[in-house]
Amino acid sequence: xxxxxxxxxxxxxxxxxxxxxxxxxxxxxxxxxxxxxxxxxxxxxxxxxxxxxxxxxxxxxxxxxxxxxxxxxxxxxxxxxxxxxxxxxxxxxxxxxxxxxxxxxxxxxxxxxxxxxxxxxxxxxxxxxxxxxxxxxxxxxxxxxxxxxxxxxxxxxxxxxxxxxxxxxxxxxxxxxxxxxxxxxxxxxxxxxxxxxxxxxxxxxxxxxxxxxxxxxxxxxxxxxxxxxxxxxxxxxxxxxxxxxxxxxxxxxxxxxxxxxxxxxxxx
Amino acid sequence: xxxxxxxxxxxxxxxxxxxxxxxxxxxxxxxxxxxxxxxxxxxxxxxxxxxxxxxxxxxxxxxxxxxxxxxxxxxxxxxxxxxxxxxxxxxxxxxxxxxxxxxxxxxxxxxxxxxxxxxxxxxxxxxxxxxxxxxxxxxxxxxxxxxxxxxxxxxxxxxxxxxxxxxxxxxxxxxxxxxxxxxxxxxxxxxxxxxxxxxxxxxxxxxxxxxxxxxxxxxxxxxxxxxxxxxxxxxxxxxxxxxxxxxxxxxx
Numbered sequence: 001x002x003x004x005x006x007x008x009x010x011x012x013x014x015x016x017x018x019x020x021x022x023x024x025x026x027x028x029x030x031x032x033x034x035x036x037x038x039x040x041x042x043x044x045x046x047x048x049x050x051x052x053x054x055x056x057x058x059x060x061x062x063x064x065x066x067x068x069x070x071x072x073x074x075x076x077x078x079x080x081x082x083x084x085x086x087x088x089x090x091x092x093x094x095x096x097x098x099x100x101x102x103x104x105x106x107x108x109x110x111x112x113x114x115x116x117x118x119x120x121x122x123x124x125x126x127x128x129x130x131x132x133x134x135x136x137x138x139x140x141x142x143x144x145x146x147x148x149x150x151x152x153x154x155x156x157x158x159x160x161x162x163x164x165x166x167x168x169x170x171x172x173x174x175x176x177x178x179x180x181x182x183x184x185x186x187x188x189x190x191x192x193x194x195x196x197x198x199x200x201x202x203x204x205x206x207x208x209x210x211x212x213x214x215x216x217x218x219x220x221x222x223x224x225x226x227x228x229x230x231x232x233x234x235x236x237x238x239x240x241x242x243x244x245x246x247x248x249x250x251x252x253x254x255x256x257x258x259x260x261x262x263x264x265x266x267x268x
Numbered sequence: 269x270x271x272x273x274x275x276x277x278x279x280x281x282x283x284x285x286x287x288x289x290x291x292x293x294x295x296x297x298x299x300x301x302x303x304x305x306x307x308x309x310x311x312x313x314x315x316x317x318x319x320x321x322x323x324x325x326x327x328x329x330x331x332x333x334x335x336x337x338x339x340x341x342x343x344x345x346x347x348x349x350x351x352x353x354x355x356x357x358x359x360x361x362x363x364x365x366x367x368x369x370x371x372x373x374x375x376x377x378x379x380x381x382x383x384x385x386x387x388x389x390x391x392x393x394x395x396x397x398x399x400x401x402x403x404x405x406x407x408x409x410x411x412x413x414x415x416x417x418x419x420x421x422x423x424x425x426x427x428x429x430x431x432x433x434x435x436x437x438x439x440x441x442x443x444x445x446x447x448x449x450x451x452x453x454x455x456x457x458x459x460x461x462x463x464x465x466x467x468x469x470x471x472x473x474x475x476x477x478x479x480x481x482x483x484x485x486x487x488x489x490x491x492x493x494x495x496x497x498x499x500x501x502x503x504x505x506x507x508x509x510x511x512x513x514x515x516x517x518x519x520x
Contacts (some may be wrong), residue, residue: 007382008377008380008381009377010378011382012373012376012378013377015373015377020363094364095357098327098357102350103325104348104380105378186490
């Protein structure tokens, strides 16, 4: 297969994910409503109680809304990554995963194409959210919005890969609720998305360590620094290494038989 | 079938065994599929037909034996072998929320065809399957017969040499079932494409069709339908099939 064939395949997977996303406008709206509620209601309410002192990458005191903006961007990416996991399980159940697996291109390439498609869909949602936040005067530096794109893409790839890894272990769509309770919420709340880690440390040392070890914390910090035109080297390295490890694990544990077994109603 | 060497056979199954844990689904299965013919894979539910289709299409990994697609080993060169296969699965695998054209374009892309290269192929297949008027309709809006045609168009889009149809007529009304069968026979005759048609319905098989009879994961017979009828001493395939499966069941 020529490089053009790989490109055509990637293009096709991206286009299909885009079409599905475009047709599910309610998914887009709910992806926006969730972080907007946090930003415009929760953060506004806690503004007085949760002031944030000067800390990197911020050059001055900031409002709580400004603090949680990167965390909420990553929240969109996290939910979308898990949505991609749900979509993989759904594709297996309705059988369309078989169409993907019948491609003569290498399966790792096909799976990575799915991850890339999911990550790009996340990016669209994040920038729509940032645009709305901008209208409410929560405005990071303009160039920061551009600088955050690669950081957001890396975070989105990482969390989509995590979603794919999880989907390999989920045999039925009904089991997906567990992912919500045991993955999404702990990842989000045990991170630096809502509170700085030093605040966490003040209340509990072990909670601080849990947050520090959470991959989501590193994704949030990578995006936070990028939004202010700075690089958080540690977060970058952690995210890159985790992306490689989790993607490899997801590809190795992917079992095409799952796509077939579910569709054998007569055990034929 | 299975009479000659590999030159006769578009698809050759050699000593294939497959188990789901302790349950044996296929046991030392060997047969050949004749080039340019409609070959029937006949067997009751649980015979192993869909397991074979899943092995052909690489959804299951071969555990024992090998399958050659146009002489290419599925075990050693799976991607080259896959390129020669078009598959219509028992249950629809179409994306219901995409249009007919979008479904075909997605399949073409997965086979490495650019949008420009795919466009004439899509048009040709839509025309051949009489679906041109439906190309911008969502699949969800189509009836069962048309959906099957979309799946056939999709399976043929990358111009495979072998078309696998796994119980393709399942869920269709008798008229649509007959129309689909005739449509596939026309395709087969006009384009000399090799067809593997898995079924448990005798009326979908013509007397001169090559037939492999599967039962309990084993090959009971591999011959033409009339050959099988003559061998068992019955007057029709239905009785011959019932006799063979009952005899095999009793001796198992």
